[in-house]
Amino acid sequence: xxxxxxxxxxxxxxxxxxxxxxxxxxxxxxxxxxxxxxxxxxxxxxxxxxxxxxxxxxxxxxxxxxxxxxxxxxxxxxxxxxxxxxxxxxxxxxxxxxxxxxxxxxxxxxxxxxxxxxxxxxxxxxxxxxxxxxxxxxxxxxxxxxxxxxxxxxxxxxxxxxxxxxxxxxxxxxxxxxxxxxxxxxxxxxxxxxxxxxxxxxxxxxxxxxxxxxxxxxxxxxxxxxxxxxxxxxxxxxxxxxxxxxxxxxxxxxxxxxxxxxxxxxxxxxxxxxxxxxxxxxxxxxxxxxxxxxxxxxxxxxxxx
Amino acid sequence: xxxxxxxxxxxxxxxxxxxxxxxxxxxxxxxxxxxxxxxxxxxxxxxxxxxxxxxxxxxxxxxxxxxxxxxxxxxxxxxxxxxxxxxxxxxxxxxxxxxxxxxxxxxxxxxxxxxxxxxxxxxxxxxxxxxxxxxxxxxxxxxxxxxxxxxxxxxxxxxxxxxxxxxxxxxxxxxxxxxxxxxxxxxxxxxxxxxxxxxxxxxxxxxxxxxxxxxxxxxxxxxxxxxxxxxxxxxxxxxxxxxxxxxxxxxxxxxxxxxxxxxxxxxxxxxxxxxxxxxxxxxxxxxxxxxxxxx
Numbered sequence: 001x002x003x004x005x006x007x008x009x010x011x012x013x014x015x016x017x018x019x020x021x022x023x024x025x026x027x028x029x030x031x032x033x034x035x036x037x038x039x040x041x042x043x044x045x046x047x048x049x050x051x052x053x054x055x056x057x058x059x060x061x062x063x064x065x066x067x068x069x070x071x072x073x074x075x076x077x078x079x080x081x082x083x084x085x086x087x088x089x090x091x092x093x094x095x096x097x098x099x100x101x102x103x104x105x106x107x108x109x110x111x112x113x114x115x116x117x118x119x120x121x122x123x124x125x126x127x128x129x130x131x132x133x134x135x136x137x138x139x140x141x142x143x144x145x146x147x148x149x150x151x152x153x154x155x156x157x158x159x160x161x162x163x164x165x166x167x168x169x170x171x172x173x174x175x176x177x178x179x180x181x182x183x184x185x186x187x188x189x190x191x192x193x194x195x196x197x198x199x200x201x202x203x204x205x206x207x208x209x210x211x212x213x214x215x216x217x218x219x220x221x222x223x224x225x226x227x228x229x230x231x232x233x234x235x236x237x238x239x240x241x242x243x244x245x246x247x248x249x250x251x252x253x254x255x256x257x258x259x260x261x262x263x264x265x266x267x268x269x270x271x272x273x274x275x276x277x278x279x280x281x282x283x284x285x286x287x288x289x290x291x292x293x294x295x296x297x298x299x300x301x302x303x304x305x
Numbered sequence: 306x307x308x309x310x311x312x313x314x315x316x317x318x319x320x321x322x323x324x325x326x327x328x329x330x331x332x333x334x335x336x337x338x339x340x341x342x343x344x345x346x347x348x349x350x351x352x353x354x355x356x357x358x359x360x361x362x363x364x365x366x367x368x369x370x371x372x373x374x375x376x377x378x379x380x381x382x383x384x385x386x387x388x389x390x391x392x393x394x395x396x397x398x399x400x401x402x403x404x405x406x407x408x409x410x411x412x413x414x415x416x417x418x419x420x421x422x423x424x425x426x427x428x429x430x431x432x433x434x435x436x437x438x439x440x441x442x443x444x445x446x447x448x449x450x451x452x453x454x455x456x457x458x459x460x461x462x463x464x465x466x467x468x469x470x471x472x473x474x475x476x477x478x479x480x481x482x483x484x485x486x487x488x489x490x491x492x493x494x495x496x497x498x499x500x501x502x503x504x505x506x507x508x509x510x511x512x513x514x515x516x517x518x519x520x521x522x523x524x525x526x527x528x529x530x531x532x533x534x535x536x537x538x539x540x541x542x543x544x545x546x547x548x549x550x551x552x553x554x555x556x557x558x559x560x561x562x563x564x565x566x567x568x569x570x571x572x573x574x575x576x577x578x579x580x581x582x583x584x585x586x587x588x589x590x591x592x593x594x595x596x597x598x599x600x
Contacts, residue, residue, distance in 0.1 A: 011409060015408060015409070015410075015484070017483060017484035017485045018402040018405060018408050018410075018484055019402070019410070020398075020485070021398035021399060021401060021402040021484075021485065021488065022398065022399045022402040022403065022410075022414060024394070024395045024398070024399070025395045025396065025398075025399035025418075025453045025458065026399070026414070026417070028395060028449070028450070028452060028453045029417070029418060029421055029453055029455070031434070031438070031450070032431070032434060032435070032450040032451065033421040033425060033426070034421075035426075035434045036425065036426025036427070036430035036431040036433075036434045037424065037425065037426040037430070038426070038430075039426050039430035039433060039434060040426050040427065040430055042429070042430065042433070052433075052437065053430070053433070098326075101319070101322060104315075104319055105319060105323070110323065114323055114326060114327070115586075115589075116583055116586055117326065117327055117330050117331060118326060118330055119582075119586070119589075120330065120334075120579065120582070121330060121334075123509055123513075123575075123578045123579060123582050124334075124513075124575055124578075125512070125513035125515070125531055125534070125574070125575070126513065126515070127513075127515055127531050127534045127535050127538060127539065128534065128538070128571050128574060128575055130538070130539055131534065131537075131538025131539055131567060131571060132333060132337065132571065134538070134539060135538075135564060135567055135568070136333065136336075140349075141348070141349035141350075141560075141561065141564060143336065143351070145351075146350075146351030149351070150351075175329070175330070175333075179330070183589065206311045206312060206315075207311075207312055207315045208311070208315060232423065239428075239516065240515065240516050244535070244539055258428070261427075261428050261429065262428065265428065265429040265432070266428075266429075266432065266520065271429055271433070274428070274429045275427060275429040275430060278427035278428055278429055279427060281427075282424070282425075282427060286423075289423075
């Protein structure tokens with residue numbers, strides 16, 4: 001007992017400074033991440049602004065049932081899922097292909113240049129991106145409208161059409177983030193043992209064969225991990241860009257769960273209902289994450305836990 | 306012979322794809338720039354493609370006159386620089402403590418941090434928490450509550466683990482150096498690459514931030530540049546008075562002039578970030594990036 005006490009004293013004496021170093025970050029995370037988690041219970045209560053998180057009367061699953069029975073339910077789930085699924089389906093392979101391609105550039109300067117250029121759009125803000133989209137795609141004065149006219153076609157109001165909303169969202173995302181997202185694959189490729197290539201050359205492999213036989217297989221673990229992480233965010237389609245791209249014409253496909261939560265909770269002040277919708281969304285995400293992780297563990301032995 | 310032919314075709318394809326990538330990425334940005342200094346009616350009629358036509362600085366003159374943009378710019382500078390400093394002050398010491406394998410609380414604290422990457426209270430409970438602390442509609446909401454990015458802690462922690470040799474700590478301890486002294490005098494000077502990269506991540510994040518402002522700020526005097534841009538770019542309020550009016554002049558219609566202002570504000574707001582990023586880019590080497598991979 002005494003030696004245990006002495007050990008604790010020694011530990012604190014040796015390490016108290018490390019506790020001081022980590023403490024500010026711990027406090028911030030505790031206050032603004034863990035307290036809100038504790039506050040999730042307002043989804044199960046009648047929120048009363050004067051009483052805070054735990055004061056309101058217990059309401060059970062009332063607001064979850066209200067959401068499931070609401071007429072927007074199917075549309076919201078469908079819009080959120082399709083937009084996200086389309087983003088992953090179309091957006092996920094591009095950074096991989098880009099990384100494989102950049103890795104093929106042999107001249108160091110050219111490689112650096114292509115990397116610098118392809119990362120750049122990542123630094124543009126969402127507002128500027130959506131602003132650029134609406135200027136370029138304007139049917140009357142936009143550059144895309146002029147291209148249509150020069151081919152003798154009638155320009156289309158892309159931003160106002162339900163048909164094009166998802167494609168515009170996904171393609172502009174690919175334009176903006178593919179370069180940045182390729183970094184992690186480029187890092188994985190640069191970690192490949194050069195003797196593998198030498199051995200392949202001795203066997204007479206050309207560049208294409210080396211790409212197929214060495215580069216792609218070495219990316220598989222990274223691809224699977226990122227795929228699992230992405231699927232855990234399948235219903236977390238970013239609020240910011242969707243909200244900015246929304247207009248009254250594309251709303252039937254552009255209203256997703258996060259924008260709806262914002263409108264219900266912040267703009268029309270139905271706090272408990274909005275929290276319940278948000279929590280419902282988090283649970284779907286979690287189920288997806290566990291499911292994809294399980295599949296991956298069974299088939300490839302790679303998993304998050 | 307066939308082999309060499311094959312590789313030649315391969316090299317040719319690579320050059321071709323390089324050109325396509327550069328054009329696809331650069332052209333929209335380049336177009337915004339040339340359109341911002343061109344005659345607005347030429348732009349609207351589709352006559353501007355490769356270089357400015359009817360050179361004019363009218364758009365930029367309008368921007369200079371607009372006090373909203375200046376207030377927004379000033380606020381964004383405060384949020385970006387102040388926020389970055391606060392974030393670094395919280396992130397780096399924590400990352401270093403967590404990089405120490407002899408630190409017993411490390412396992413628990415890592416779990417404490419990484420848990421928040423997968424689970425959060427959601428939009429509404431977070432909003433209520435910030436409100437309970439009376440941080441809404443103050444500059445502090447932009448600087449304090451979301452200043453710690455766990456992902457950045459993990460990248461920095463991995464960097465410290467891989468780049469600060471254990472022998473260094475042993476030697477410093479023999480010289481009577483305390484943990485905090487070691488962190489400040491030895492670790493930080495050896496970690497310029499990660500400091501540069503993480504500062505850049507934070508600055509870009511703060512510079513482009515609009516969600517927090519949308520959620521928590523209600524007064525124009527506190528709005529960052531991005532909120533002003535939102536009014537101008539997506540709500541078509543190019544002029545502070547809020548009305549576009551009607552009528553046309555030699556330079557084009559009022560709407561065309563409004564578009565000119567839009568091109569201009571994109572340039573004015575995006576330029577600073579695009580300029581500082583290549584300066585830091587040399588640090589994006591595999592050392593930093595692989596760090597994020599291993600987690």
